[in-house]
Each structure stands twice: as structure tokens, then as C-alpha cells.
Amino acid sequence: MTAPFINPVFDIALSYQKTAALIAALKLDIFTKIGGDNVSLDDLQVRTGASQRGLRILCDYLTVIGLLQKNETSYSLPYASRNFLDKSSPLAMGAFVDFAAAQETIELVFRDPASYVMRGGSEGLALMSPDHPIWVRYARTTMSFAGAKAKRVAKFVESFSEPVYTVLDISAGHGLYGIEVAKAFPDALLTAIDWAPVLEVTKENAQAAGVSDRLRTIAGSAMEQDWGSDYDLILLPNFLHHFSFETCTTLLRKIKASLIPGGRAIGVEFVPNEDRISPPMPASFAFWMLATTPEGDAYTTSDLDKMARDAGFAGATTRPLAPDPDSLIIFET
């Protein structure tokens, strides 16, 4: 008897192929084409037009990595794939994969991985022009799973003792966070700030939600634009992680100055524990930021509290947004 072969190096050296297989399966729409069925290779060939050999090898590999189930010689979807990869599911996140594993990002991450560790940051996406199509893609592709989170954020805002009349949504993107708050408070006026092409997505979604008559947009950088003052609530979802601690503090100071007394700012971020190595998803997120931004990071609760205090807030607290891996961050004046 020999000991089982336990060597994580093979798996990690080759784990880029898992992402490639997922991209292939999404492009061929394999998850949707399997759906609730138990599908043979012959059938899958008819449904996708791909080679039987390619499908057999791809589907076996997807089974190994847990995205398909194999039943003798046919394939079906396990719960997670049914829920998150079949396009007919409301939680389908294939579009997120298009963003997280976009050709541009993969090239950036692999061009010279040692270089961004050496320098402590990357050029790359953060330096892309405001009208780069990736920002519009980001706004569109994160909508599917931001929807439920945005409702949970709005529910939390409803728990405040005072109603909300003026809301600023920084880096609005799809705009769902501000839109859900506007839906919860029918008198609230919503101001959304983002790059001009992205605001077209925000406007579409506001229109669809019936709140477009209460939406004002400001095109440009949150760092540079004058967005006015006396807001009851300022939202900054998925924004702080792109920047250094110092830049976040500067931004939070500007936010603090434009809130009414007692007003709040609310962020949504991947917040790792203080050990920075758990839970896996938020802790791993820091590496993504290292590889694709000049100074971005995944901030812990104590980081966020410190930057809040440095900026003049009373402090910052975090709450889980489970089952999502993100946290809600509340900056109290």
C-alpha cells in the first residue's frame, strides 16, 4: 500500500484549465441545453453542434470539477449548476463569468504575475479609459446576483428610524442598489454617478423599475465631480476595493461632508476576516485587486473602521449579506 497522492501543485498549476472549461461550456450554452434533462452525448451534439469528442472530454472534465453529473454515459446538472449556470435560472451568473474571466483580465493577470507582486500593484483595468466597454459589461453582468443583494440592502435601509429622501449612488453601475432604495421610499430622489456609457445601463434599469422620474445622473469620476450635499444616504457598492486606504479615506471624507447630520453611507464589499485568509472568497479577492488595479485591496472590518474614523465618521460596522459572500458596511456619522 502506498499513501494517497496528495500534492496540491498539479491541481493549482493546471487550475487555469477549469476556468477555460467553464468559458467553453458557457459559450456553447451547455448548461442551459442540458437544463433539467439527463442528456447523452448524441443529444448534446445535436443541441450544440459541437464535436462528440470535444463534448465528451469537456463534459467529463466539468464532472470532475463538480459542474456536471455523469450518469453512466449521459450528463445532468447538479443543483449549483442548475441554479447558477442554466440561463433560465433567475440566479444565472454566466454573465459574471464573462466579466471575472474576461479575455482582457486573464491576459493582464498572466502577462507577468511576478511584476505586480514586485511593485505591489498593476496598471491595467483601473487605468482603462472611462468609456472602455468593460465597465458597461461589468454593470450588465453583475446584475443577476446584485438583484437579491440590492433588495436586502434596501430592506436594511427601511429598518432605519427615519425615512430617506435623498440618495446618492456612487459608481452606480446597473444602479440596482439605489433603485431598490428608491422603490422602498416613494418620495426619495436618487442621484447616480458613474461613467457616461454606464449610466445608460442605470437609466434603463430605473426605467424598468418605474423610478426614472426620480433619477438624476452625474457623469464622471466620483473623485472629481461635485455631487452636491445634504444626502440622507450615500451608497458606494463595490467601490472602495479599487483604491488604496488613503484614497478611500479621502473619498469617505468627501462623502461625510455631503451627508446630513445622522446620515449614513453604505458600502457593499468582500470583507475578509482580520486574519485575511478567511473566508476563502473574500480573502482571495485581494489577489484579484493586486493583479488588476494599481492600489486596490480587500479591506477588513478594522481597516474599514479606521478609514471611516480617519475620514470623520463615528466608525464603520459590517454585516453579512449571506448567502452572498459580500458584506454590507455601514458608515455612521
Add this chain to the structure above:
Amino acid sequence: MTAPFINPVFDIALSYQKTAALIAALKLDIFTKIGGDNVSLDDLQVRTGASQRGLRILCDYLTVIGLLQKNETSYSLPYASRNFLDKSSPLAMGAFVDFAAAQETIELVFRDPASYVMRGGSEGLALMSPDHPIWVRYARTTMSFAGAKAKRVAKFVESFSEPVYTVLDISAGHGLYGIEVAKAFPDALLTAIDWAPVLEVTKENAQAAGVSDRLRTIAGSAMEQDWGSDYDLILLPNFLHHFSFETCTTLLRKIKASLIPGGRAIGVEFVPNEDRISPPMPASFAFWMLATTPEGDAYTTSDLDKMARDAGFAGATTRPLAPDPDSLIIFET
């Protein structure tokens, strides 16, 4: 209470970043520079010259994926990294990562993942010219963990009832399989066939092992070259998986014709179980071949037995090479 967040899609969409982090760590030689120590970020900065911020984020991520251990604010190597990633270990396989996650391969795998599934194969590495430097790199980078396997193969050959006098090593590469057999049988003459630049590596290793006076080399393709006949033993390690079932059969027919009666051919391959979805490493290997060769595959024991019989052998049997994930395949005349 909410259910824990179980969604494999995030992990797989982003698993390319695990490979990138491993590449960065190997380039910066972080595993060797930590070695048996428990190293703070300050120390690691001195040892690598990299930014503290980059090192902190990289080392935290390496901890999340199991390649480092974090102890409060310093880092040490878990057993697997000590064994397989610290360059001072005899089993260090960083060089293999240079091959398995070579820039060329990653580009090929990500250029258009749906295309090789559609077509059932890829152009790419298999069509690279014989003098492409990747083949020499492959020969050099697979030596560290081929060494122990080659000794196990030679041990197996020693268990035969008759000694071996003439050995042909097809696609010799580093040549270690043939060299170990030549060491075990001091009268054996060894013929190695591979691309001319690769045979320089074979010759170097034969020299170092003291068997170069018994080595003859034939430069060129195993499919095309006349390699002579009446061999007692023909080795074809890590070769069949590059080709279609039919091409393997053709090659095996040529091999069968150049063995003495009672002679044997021996392969080393990743052999998945008949279900083709286990064990994970050999089963996953088929996707690598799909993405990087026109017709390659990971063959099961029954595939190998069938191609052996089609080629005129009595059959093929497989034996584990544990703790390595590969199997030894014996083709009996």
C-alpha cells in the same frame, strides 16, 4: 441563520488566478526563500526585493489555496510545499509548472475555449516545429519527478524472467526511463529517439549516469524514422496521449513488429478509470490534451487494451505508479 454559501462557480471562474499566484511565487522563489523558516513580511521583503503590499496579498492568497501556512503575521511552508516547491527538495517541481502553465499553453487554452470543443481538438503545441524550445523545456522540467518513476519502471523490468539487452526509448526526452533500465542491465544497449535538440538533454543525462557509451540516438519523428528491430524492450513514456486512437494503433503495430517474440513495450500514461471522471488528475488530463493537441486524449485501460490487440499485441495491462498519479502500461507480445 442562512445556509453556507456553496457556489462552485466563483471558485472556478477565478481559478486561473491560483495558477497566476503560483507562477508569481515561483518566479520570486518565495517557497525556497521561506524554506524551513517562519518568515515575517519584513524578512520576506528583504529576501525577495518585492513590495510588502504585494507579498502580503500574494502570501495570504497562497495560504487560502493551501500552498503556505500563516502564523499570526508570518508565513511557513506546509508539507506539500516543502516537498514539491522548495527548490532545495529533490522532488521540487517548479520546473514542471513552467511547462504545465507555460505562457504559450495558457494563451492556447484561453484563446477560444469553445473552438476546440466544437472541433474536437486544437491546433497548437502538437503542430509546433520539432525544434520549438518548449520540447527541450518539457524534457528538462519533467525530470525532477520522472526520476523516481523511472527507477520504479526499471525495477519492474528487473522482475522479468529474462534480462534485457536491447532497449528502444521512444520520445525519450530527458531519457531517464531508458537510462534507469540501462543502469539496471549493464549489458543493455539503449537507442533513444526524439527531436534533435531534445536528444542533447538525453545525452547529458546519459553522460551523468555513466551510460553514454551504450547510447545510440535517432533524431526525428517516431512515426517516420526507421529505428531497427529485434528489441527486447520498447519504452514509450508519455507519448500515446498526444495522438488519436488510430494513430496510437499504427504506432503500436510498428512497435510490435520491431520487438523480439516475447518482447514487451512499456508505456507511462495518466490512465483514468473506465468512467473517465476518476481519479481527478488522470481524468482531467483529457481536457489538457483536447485544448492543446489535434487528437490527443487520456486513454482508459480498456482503450489501451483494445489498441494493443488491434495492433497485434496479446493485450495491455496497467499498474499504478503510486504515489505518482500515472500508470505503467505493459503491452505483451
